[in-house]
Amino acid sequence: MAPTKKKHEKEGGKKKEMITMEVKKEIIQKHERGMRVVDIARCYNKSTSTICTILKKKEKIKRLDAAKGVTRVSKQRPRVLEDVEKLLLVWINKKQLAGDTVTENIICEKAKSLYTDLVSKLPGTSTENEEGFKASRGWFDNFKRRSGINNVRHREAASSDAQAAETFVAEFQELIVSECYLPQQVFNCDETGLFWKKMPKRTYITAEENAMPGHKPMKDRLTLLFCANASGDFKVKPLLVYHSENPRAFKKCKVQKSQLNVMWRSNSKAWVTHILFVEWINEVFGPAVKKYLLENNLPLKVLLIMDNAPAHPPGLEDDLLEEFEFIKVKFLPPNTTPLLQPMDQQVILNFKKLYTKALFQRCFEVTDGTNLTLQEFWKNHFHIVHCLKIIDKAWDGVTKKILNSAWRKLWSDCVLDYNLEGFAQEQEPPVVNEIVSLGTSMGLEMNEDDIQELVEEHSQELTTDELMDLHHAQQQEVMEEISSEEVEKKTEESLTSNEVKEMLKMWERVQNFVEKHHPNKTVAVRAMNLFNDNAMSHFREILKRRQKQLSFYRVLVKEETDSYEPTDSKDSVSYCESRPT
Template identity: 80%
Template sequence: MASTKKKKVKREGIKKKEMITVEVKKEIIEKYERGMRVADIARCYSKSTSTICTILKTKEKIRRLNAAKGVTRVSKQRPEVLEDVEKLLLVWINEKQLAGDTVSKTFICEKAKALYTDLTSKLPGMSTENEEGFKASRGWFDNFKKRSGIHSVVRNEESVSSDLTVAEIFTAEFKELMVSEGYLPQQVFNCDETGLFWKKMPKRTYIAAEEKAIPGHKPMKDRLTLLFCANASGDFKVKPLLVYYSENPQAFRKCKIQKSQLNVMWRSNSRAWVTCILFVEWINEVFGPMVKKYLLENNLPLQALLLMDNAPAHPPGLEDDLLEEFKFIKVKFFPPNTTPLLQPMDQQVILNFKKLYTKALFQRCFEVTNGTNLTLREFWKNHYNIVICLKIIDKAWDGVTMKTLNTAWRKLWPDCVVGHDLEGLVHEQELLLVDEIVSLGKIMGLEVNKDDIQELLEEHSHELTTNELMDLHFAQQQEVLEEISSEEEKTTEDSLTSNEIQEMFKMWERLQSFVEKHHPNKAIAVRAINLFNDNAMSHFCEILKRRQKQLSLDRFLVKEEQY
């Protein structure tokens, strides 16, 4: 008996071996190849030098592993396609999160199965039996949550049925607030983001068919994000925020565009999404000054209310981030999952903008090509860029009428709507707008009908396909190449020495270690660090690699000359 207890104590005293993730192994390899000594790496990760050497010996095998960020290990028993499923699933979940959507366990599992089916269908020799082998079971889901740290974005199934009840309660509370605080329709604002595939055309047009047939030619998947805002009376629109992949597109340099003079606030990041930082910038630099000026010019009390959804880009403590001169602005959030039911911008406003954008785009095509030798295909490929797109966005947003903006509040605040019979009129105008788009398309020789236009409008906010998720994942890895012009890159490289870059890497490594050690949520910390590595540090890695290649080439040429 005593012997058994002794063995038990001995087992309990054995420290559980800590697994090293695939991501960390790749980091170790990168650091070694940048010149960091094995002993220093071992100290950095609190590992033995023999462990680091073992990882370096198998570096080629580790490089081939393509685990999703946050996944702790790649099991030998797990098919490689499952790793791809989880990688794309994380991209999809992140897109949902950035859009302010929450997803349930069932929704995630269904998406995982769809991704698995799509990916296996592209592999040679995969049968239907193999495709049905992945069930996205409860065990898989629980392990996926542990590997990826997505606990905070998974929504309880039971909450779906309560959305309507919560929306009704919020509407009653909102009505009481309007009365008690004495808000006028001119003082109450709503803002919301939307994606825009600015070069997209109906699928049945020859332009879309041609694009599909050309490998690597995918301008129709070029997306930007717009944030629109207006007041409940509909007489005042705030300058939109626009977020794109590139800070300085080639067309900007060619047309000598001054971003400060644009009719949108231009910002950029790798995913073309609104972030907390960009949103706060827009609030303090655009929304606050414009609203204050509008209220003073119209002799209205200096108080305003901004209504918005609880998307991650909208910080809960936004009022604390307001500059002192804009403290008159109050912020109120819609309850989770009620924005499609209540949010004014979702009630035809954004859809109306996209119809007007499509109409203006077709008009531009017709005006440029009519009476010239320029074909529509040539216009689309060579004469339609982001600068022209901005002009069309401005025209379309200007075309959203006061009636449309005011009527959009009919569900949340019916008392502020001027003339309840306007709803039918606005609906008729929407139908007429679609007819005008179809007519313009046919004049240009495009094969389009009402269903094609409706499908095109829906695709701006459609569910991302497997191929689009793969494109997005790839685009995220290539952000530096898209954002930095060749001239700017050359200037940056010339001003930096290799020693300065290597010193910066050492400081970044120390910072990473500190954050990983002390951050309360390791999954969030790891994702943030990886995102910064992909979007910022990779640029400096490329500089060092190019210099090393050039140094090797110079040495080779010297030897050749000696011979």
């Protein structure tokens, strides 16, 4: 046992004495005043290597605001790293939505770039600070765990593989022939991001403002999933994913999501996930194509062509409902999307041009003959409900010929008119010219190149400032949604149940009167049903919730009454009188 005691005594004698932050700052100050390292070491009874280590970290130590007596500060992640990871997630989501392969090396390089940009914007920073973040493998593994991202490769992806594309086209042709698929039965779907308030960068307002500064709302993004068949005669209802489930404009305009021309879904990232995609397949795509094929007396079988985006898992057919087992899925090879995917062959690009045209038309109609500036238009006269109408108009404007021609690289035999170059020259310039004309009439300086750049920007790399704007816009939308719900709750509380009941009785009398005396009962009933769904249902829900609360309250009161045994009749009367009625 003696050796053990000796060992403990030896260890105790060599206990390391910690240097407080206060002393470290004194050492740094003395060195900056010209005192030699050797003299400092002798003064504090420390080795010269210890003093040198402190001096190497002097910039970090000088920035610390530690309490007196603190010997070490626990390592905390700098705020700038938190911001880097938030913006990095926005960037990764956008890249994956575009179908781009994101690898570990690419993410780490982007993280370092974001860090450098953010640090350079901080006051009092130096080059030394900018080089402090290495985006190491350890950081990347921790980032993956914290953020929950997946589908990230650990090696560089190859560029679009022309050979793989050629092989796939041959396999696809064999499948079409062997299974006797018709163009009406073969579909393609693809997601795309849309900055629904974005304007050209080089936009000047000649009437009242010198330049359009970067507007945060213009970075507001949503994701659309488009789908159509190879014959071009059938478009499936699109899926739209936004970062807010119930935007304030929905409540203001009494929007019923089930009646929209898109399938509305939401998540914090505003992108299509596996779950949302399967919902769209089973609730929209399956029923729609089944009805289309039966109405056109076509065999009940469908081939859906897709890329290998994160939302499109290989086992998708296992997620289909039993009634949709006639749907078969075939995936494009990795890195061949730009070469083969029909939706990427001018379809989505055409949609975005038509969207931009309709956006400019809306802007012109609202501001023409008024003193409204574009900033006021964005803030007060253009919201997500207007955007939905424009999306519907633009998607409707994508013609059968454009949809059919998009299959020229994958299935040229199904394309009816192969004179595509002439067609492109005939159709595209008028749309762009109309946009430029509308912009000019509003006092905006732009040309065809600006419009082309704007359309392409939806799929281009976002700058650090744009990523920050996008992140802040999404946070602001969520806060506004919470605020709106609080206002709605206060408004509801100001109504009494008797007022709601009386109003509903009056509405019932109006219904009976209109049904009895209106010459066109079909039109009258349709109008009243619409009003019922959009307006009266809100008040019925209020009454229903209150009735449930009242029933629950009565049960509680009854339980309290049963368990209460008054000592005399006077106490009993007093108790009953004190109960709320």
